[in-house]
Amino acid sequence: MLRKLLKHEVKATGRTFLPLYGALLILTIFTKVAMTIGAPDFFSDNVTTGPIAEIILGIAFTLYFVLVVALCVMTLVVIIQRFYKNLFTDEGYLMFTLPVKTWEMVFSKLVVGLMWSVVCGLMLAISGFILSLGSFSMLEVSQAISAGYADFYAQFGMSLNVILFELFLGMLVGGVASILMIYVSIAIGQLFNQHRIIAAFGAYIVITIVMQIIASVIMVVVPLANLEAYMEGIEAMNAIQWLINGTTICNVILCVLFYFGTQYIMQKHLNLE
Structure with a gap:
């Protein structure tokens, strides 16, 4: 039964997170392309960009920052919302009629919440890595x-x-x-x-x-x-x-x-x- 709870929880929360992760990757790639075209030396002290490139970069980075903050906030909100709404509101009447032990309900929420927290961190790391590509070589990193x-x-x-x-x-x-x-x-x-x-x-x-x-x-x-x-x-x-x-x-x-x-x-x- 624990496996079914975990599967259901992942599906229910995945509908919220997967589109956000997809949007983060798309926006990251767009921002990287804008940096490459409009500001190839963005990470150096000698940044030479035109007004249009500056506007595009400004919009891209603003949207990127907003999405990163939204992703972090949504991770916390979903962790709280799934636990409270599923177990302590009207939905709780249905949950507690299932042949499921209390520890299984808590454990399933915990595992899935922790999983999305880790995935969120990994996605942010991948996004940052994509943005930093070109400012160093893999040989230099190694x-x-x-x-x-x-x-x-x-x-x-x-x-x-x-x-x-x-x-x-x-x-x-x-x-x-x-x-x-x-x-x-x-x-x-x-x-x-x-x-x-x-x-x-x-x-x-x-x-x-x-x-x-x-x-x-x-x-x-x-x-x-x-x-x-x-x-x-x-x-x-x-x-x-x-x-x-x-x-x-x-x-x-x-x-x-x-x-x-x-x-x-x-x-x-x-x-x-």
């Missing part, structure tokens, strides 16, 4: 990457891949925690009979404030506790790794709390409109 890996290993005595993997894992777990934080806030908001959206927003703010207070305390206490170790010469990269991995562990804990908190409220205190 040489720069190889030199960067060699310099990193020479300075820190470890592979850059280790840090990149830890960063990727940390960002992935952080993304999951962010989505689950939205879910648990919505779940708390539905406990109220009126003004549920405002209550959910308030819950989100309260959770954010509590997390910031805890993070501030940890940042103050931990360095003091390890001051002697730092004075003995721990390398900066070790400290950075500790920060990255420590943040990832904290986000894992938050994921567990938010996930089971959401599931508990939906199982024990469900209050549909």
Whole structure:
């Protein structure tokens, strides 16, 4: 049943995102062509464009910026809308009559929301890469990457891949925690009979404030506790790794709390409109 939920969720959300991604690619190519024709040296200090080319480039970049912002906003809106509307409004009556467990409903929303967040990031990266084509050669990129890996290993005595993997894992777990934080806030908001959206927003703010207070305390206490170790010469990269991995562990804990908190409220205190 989980597979069917995931398939349905991907289809439902894909109708919104796929046209946006297609529009982003088309607009990116159009902008790149306009840059190539009207401003071949756009990324250099010597930009020579005519008034018509400047107008076309200005319109293209304005539309591009608007679309990028819209894509990011829509990703967040869809994540919120799909969870709230499908589970805590009239549609929830249908969802909870299906032979589906609560954790499957939450998990399917989470996986698809995270998937579109990752796809959004990849599409923006691809778009930026297309726009930057011509300002460098692939040989230069390859040489720069190889030199960067060699310099990193020479300075820190470890592979850059280790840090990149830890960063990727940390960002992935952080993304999951962010989505689950939205879910648990919505779940708390539905406990109220009126003004549920405002209550959910308030819950989100309260959770954010509590997390910031805890993070501030940890940042103050931990360095003091390890001051002697730092004075003995721990390398900066070790400290950075500790920060990255420590943040990832904290986000894992938050994921567990938010996930089971959401599931508990939906199982024990469900209050549909």
